[in-house]
Amino acid sequence: MLLRRLRPALAALAAFAPLAMGMVCPGKLIVSVSPTDAAVITTPSFAIQVVLGAGANPATLEATLNGVPLALAGGPTTFVANLDPGPPLLDDNELRIAVQATDGRTGARAVRAFVYGPPKARARRITSESELITGPLGHSRIGDWLLENDVARFVVQDVAQRDLHSVGQFGGNLIDAELVGRPGRDAFFEVQPVLNVETVVNAQTVEIVNDGQDGTAAIVRTCGPDDLNDYINASSQLIELGLDLPNFLATADDLDYDVEACTEYRLEPGNPYVGMETTVTNHHPDELPHFVGYFINGMGTLEQYVRTGTVPMGLGEPLVTPATEVLGYFGYDNSEGVDYGLVPILVPDTGGTSSSSFTTSGVSFMLHSQLLIFVLGADAPAAFVIPANGSKSFLGYFSVGDGNPANAMAMEAEVEGVPVGRLEGCVTIGGAPAPGARVAVGNLGNVTGHGVRIRTMRALYVTDENGCYGSDIAAGTWGVAAAREGAPYQGGGTQPVYNSVTVPAGGTAVQNIALPATGRVHVEITDESGAPVPARVSVLGRVVFTTSTDERYGISDPTPDPMYVTTVQSPRDTRTGMFYDQSDRLLPGLASLAYAGASGVAEFDLEPGTYQLVVSRGDEYSVFRQSLTTVAGSTTNVSAQIARVLDTTGFVSSDYHVHMLNSPDSRVSLPTRALSFAAEGVDNLIATDHDAITDLSPTIAALGLSPFLASTIGEEITTFDYGHFNAYPQGPDPSRVSNGSTDWGGAAPPGMDFPSFGNYGLTPAQVEAAALAKPQNAGLETVVQINHIGSHFSPLRIDTGVEPPQSFVPDPTLFRLNPSVANFFHPFKALELWNGNNNTHQNQFLNDRIGIWMNLLNQGFATTAIADTDTHTVRNLDSAGARTWTPSSTDDPALLVRAEIGQAVKSGRAVGGQGVYVQTRLVEGQDVADLGLGGSTLVTATDGSVDLEIEVQAPTWAPYDRIEIYRNAATTVAGTVGGTPTAYGAVPTQVLTLGAGDFVRNTVTVHPSVPGAERYETSKLISLTGLAQDEWVVVVVKGTIGTSLPMFPVYPSNLDVANNLTLANLTTLSPSETGVRALGFTNALYVDVDGNGVFDPPGVQLAP
Known part of the structure; x- marks a missing residue:
């Protein structure tokens, strides 16, 4: 019975078997299929081939690839389909072939599974930390989107997020890039597509358009509405500058349009660059002109x-x-070996001949397909016009490379279709390979005053570990020159040799460059105990170019970088360098500069010659000086000893305003920043990057600098128009890329962050409240100070000479502030009265700002004055400047209590200085007011008399000769804005001078075994009698020109070049020289005369 039931099924199976096997009897219908089963295709393009047997009917041949019909050509027996990358190809593919026999009764089928595996680009969401791009600025996170091929990797940030940090306010933008095989080097921040100068894409959706399986470009698309970029307010600056640009303001000033935009990020297989095409869709019935482009911040x-x-x-x-x-970037310091480039592709119907760019504070705006000079100079309308109810796109390419700026130029040539050849060569110094040398390439031409030289730059190279360079470059004849810091130029002169090289299209040109042998300096530095100590090594040298009309006038570098001087706003106001950026160059008189770390060792190349070497460690240490001669091919060894000469027991010095890597306008790496401050003798560095939280402590520990330097986390809250505010100490928020910035712009729903929707930036009072309200700041005694206070009081037109202080800003909406707010003045706990390192900064403090502070003291606002640097750079020594000392329970930086920093500032316990350290006390019997830890700043003197004790210390290289005493001081108007007084000086109540014998300046030998380990000291007691009202007391100590020497080279700014062209001049300065003098001040101590236990302010005292 069972066999009878199975027989029909077996018969059916037997009839189907030949079809299932691709066979008919008696011959094959399908002879062969290629690719074969389980084959791996390794080429982008390949052929599918089907060979039919004699019994097959070619007209019935059918083929599908992954379910998609496939057209086969040829015949009668061999058929081919040539496939290029694209649909329907996948990684794993299924090819199905079917054909009927000529008799129409039978047929055959074949199935082949094969892998399509040529080098591809891929797009996917990041799900593992192992997929992240890392490095000094690598900030990709799980959930972001990765584009990668076998050459490069790029990350697009996830959408629907807000984090106020430089141009990275919203998500959906390109944030990280690296070459495959070179991990941990990312040093780039972000590119943000711009829709209309002040508006950008606030991406809310993201999708993978193509994951790359088909062998074509991997594509990620992000989309969103236009939204206001809080970080940029171009229109307010144009109005403040008085530029008459009605067309620009009418179309681009904080205006919300009914538009949305999508950016497609496309990565082709094998390319080290990604295409960024932004399509803007206009939902208006009228066409819309927009100033489109990119905000880009390398950071x-x-x-x-x-x-x-x-x-x-x-x-x-x-x-x-x-x-x-x-527009390109390349890394140096801890970012060597990486470069980036952005190339815009002209939009055809804009009429533009080129794109253009505007750069300030590290952030560039690239105006796409239009020249900014016509917009700013002639109020030209936007060239990019989006049709009514239509769309329009703009395209750019972003590249990553191995550290050669020429890589971006090669990308430009490739995407623009420019014929190229290869330029390569090697650089040597004294016959040995010269890694890290820079090779400039460009058009040769005559430059007035310089003869023939590279006139316009075409490319720049940085030599590799073998001293070699090379890449594709546009074919043509180019000038080629080389330089490396500390080495002579080719030929030994003070200017480079420009070698003419012709690069043939499709060929190779070789240019080797031999630089002469150079000298080397090895310095070992110890303190008074013989232990290694961090320090700065300054090398003084003669001025190389002595003609005042030469742009290199005053430079003491023996091989000065040729400069390009152009005019933008005022004649010759823009300086760029052939080999190095000129914004952070050595000051006149300095031929070289180096820092010694925890080992006390500094070593560097220095051109053969005669110099003076000076070792210093800031205000509290002596200096070491020695003549120095370097010889080509040899090392000069120096043993230097310095000593602590000031006694600041119970107080720690801090710089309250320091920028580094995470600020858009600072290119200083974390290790270099830590090293420079340890070498300048600052106990505590308060990291205040713009809208970012930076913790420098791990870097300090890794460098072995913890015994010498502490770091406190802070932040510079950076409004665009109405001032900057430092908040410290702070805690981090690791969940955010900024690590926890304060959102001063005020969050709003997507597409609605506009004043027209009632969304404004935070007021100054709200800024402070937002910083203090952060959960991570609980218990840290966080304090907020107004920075470089002119940038706050002037734009808001705050007059502190009226009671109470009042703002008189005519139109708050210009600054995106709520017009219903009647007064933007807020009594912050601290004012940065003095920020900087040179005479200009000292004069701002003494002439324009001190009176603002004293107006507030006179009104009873117990505001603390702060001195710091606001440093953004290194080589120009703006990190060597003013600092503030506050009381501390420890003198060991490694044991610093951060909360004590905030407590001290809140209570007014601080003294500031540059070169000089001053303390005061008010004494009435057993009652004492001082600035120390745990005491009181108020003394009771009901009999109307109190003693003022002044203690001054300074190293002997920082002489002082004048003491000024301010008591309830009168102030004078020093500047107005729109008729409103916003800057004030102050009139000292009493002046003591060294020359008049009003005080004695003693010289004290602190460490007899160390040459020069001495300090100046002054102890002065002044009895204040006849006091009829409560008083505050402030003391200022300073050196004056004509009496005291400048503090060169510890503080080398402002030296008169014309009088100091030789090394002999630089080492024999007189008191009549210009230069930076010693300056110090105290915060206020208070006298309670009426005995009510509080200070009763006298009210504003305006001098006639």
Whole structure:
């Protein structure tokens, strides 16, 4: 019975078997299929081939690939389909073939599974930390979107997020990039597509358009509405500058349009660059002109350059470029070995000949397909016009490379279709390979005053570990020159040799460059105990170019970098360099500069010659001086000893305003920043990056600097228009890329962050409240100070000479502030009265700002004055400047209590100085007011008399000769804005001078075994009698020109070049020289005369 039931099924199976096996009897219908089963295809293009047997009917041949019909050509027996990358190809593919026999009764089928595996680009969401791009500025997170091929990797940030940090306010933008095989080097921040200068894409959706399986470009698309970029307010600046641009303001000033935009990020297989095409859709019934482009902020330890075509420009940040063909960056310091480039592709119907760019504070705006000079100079309308109810796109390419700026130029040539050849060569110094040398390439031409030299830069290279360079470059004849810091130029002169090289299209040109042998200096530094100590090594040298009209006038570097000087706003106001950025160059008189770390060792190359070497460690240490001669091919060894000569027991010095890697306008790496401050003798560095939280402590520990330097977390809350505010100490918020910035712009729903929707920036009072309300700041005694206070009081037109202080800003909406707020003055706990390192900064403090503080003291606002540097750079020594000492329970930086920093500032316990350290006490019997830890700043003197004790210390290289005493001081108007007094000086109540014998300046030997380990000391007691009302008391101590020497070279700014052209001049300065003098001050101590236990302010005292 069972066999009878199975027989029909077996018969059916037997009839189907030949079909299932692709066979008919008696011959094969399908002879062969290629690719074979389980084959791996390794080429982008390949052929599918089907060979039919004699019994097959070619007209019935059918083929599908992954379910998609496939057209086969040929016959009668061999059929082929040539496949290029694209649909329907996948990683794992299924090819199905079917054909009927000529008799129509039978047929055959074949199935082949094969892998399509040529090098591809891929797009996917990041799900593992192992997929992240890392490095000094790598900030990709799980949930972001990865584009990668076998050459490069790029990350697009996830959408629907807000984090106020530089141009990275919203998500959906390109944030990280690296070459495959070179991990841990990311040093780039972000590119943000711009829709209309002040508006950007606030991406809310993201999708993978193509994951790359088909072998074509991997594509990620992000989309969202236009939204206000809080970080940029171009229109307010144009109005403040008085520029008459009605067309620009009418179309681009904080205006919300009914538009949305999508950016497609496309990565082709094998390319080290990604295409960024932004399509803007206009939902208006009328066409819309928009100023589109990109905000781009490298932010890392990168040097910037712009290839402008015919305009001479080199490395640096030109304010405005007349044309921008390439905007690029390349790494140095801890970011060596990586570069980036942005190339805009002209939009055809804009009528533009080039894009252009505007750069300030490290952030560039690239105006796509239009020249900024015509917009700013002639109020030209936007060239990019979006049709009514239509769309329009703009395209750019972003590249990553191995550290050669020429890589971006090669990308430009490739995407623009420019014929190229290869330029390569090697650089040697004294016959040995010269890694890290820079090779400049460009058009040779005559430059007035310089003869023939590279006139316009075409490319720049950084030599590899073997001293070699090379890449594709546009074919043509180029000048090629080389330089490396500390080495003579080719030929031994003070200017480079420009070698003419012709690069043939499709060929190779070789240019080797031999630089002469150089000298080397090895310095070992110890303190008074013989232990190694961090310090700065300054090398003094003669001025190389002594003609005052030469742009290199005053430079003491024996091989000064040729500069390109152009005019943007005022004559010759833009300086860029051929080999190096000129914004952070050595000051006149300095031939070289180096820092010794925890080992006390500094070593560096220095051109053969005669110099003076000076070792210093800031205000509290002596200096070491020695003549120095370097010889080509040999090392000069120096043993230096310095000593602590000031006694600041119970107080720690801090710089309250320090920028580094995470600020858009600072290119200083974390290790270099830590090293420089340890070498300048600052106990505590308060990291205050713009809208970012930076913890420098791990870096300090890794460098072995913890015994010498502490770091406190802070932040500079950076409004665009109405001032900057430091908040410290703070805690981090690791969940955010900024690590927890304060959102001063005020969050709003997507597409609605506009004043027209009632969304405004935070008021100053709200800024402080937002910083203090952060959960991570609980218990840290966080305090908020107004920075460089002119940038706050002046734009808001705050007059502190009226009671109470009042703002008189005519139109708050210009600054995106709520017009219903009647008064924007807020009594912050601290004022940064003095920020900087040179005479200009000291004069701002003494002439324009001190009176603002004293107006507030006179009104009873117990505001603490702060001195710091606001440093953004290193080589120009703006990190060597003013500092503030506050009381501390420990003198060991490693044991610093951060909360004590905030407590001290809140209570007014601080003294500031540059070169001089001053303390005061008010004494009435057993009652004492001082600035120390745990005491009181108020003394009771009901009999109307109290003693003022003044203690001054300074190293002997920082002489002082004047003491000023301010008591309830009268102030004088020093500046107005729109008729409103906003800057004030002050009139000292009493002046003591060294020359008049009003006080004695003693010289004290602190460590007899160390040459020069001495200090100046002054102890002065002044009895204040006849007091009829409560008083505050402030003391200022300073050196004056004509009496005291400048503090060169510890503080080398402002030296008169004309009087100091030789090394002999630099080492024999007189009191009549210009330069920075010693300056110090105290915060206020208070006298309670009426005995009510509080200070009763006298009210504003305006001098006639």
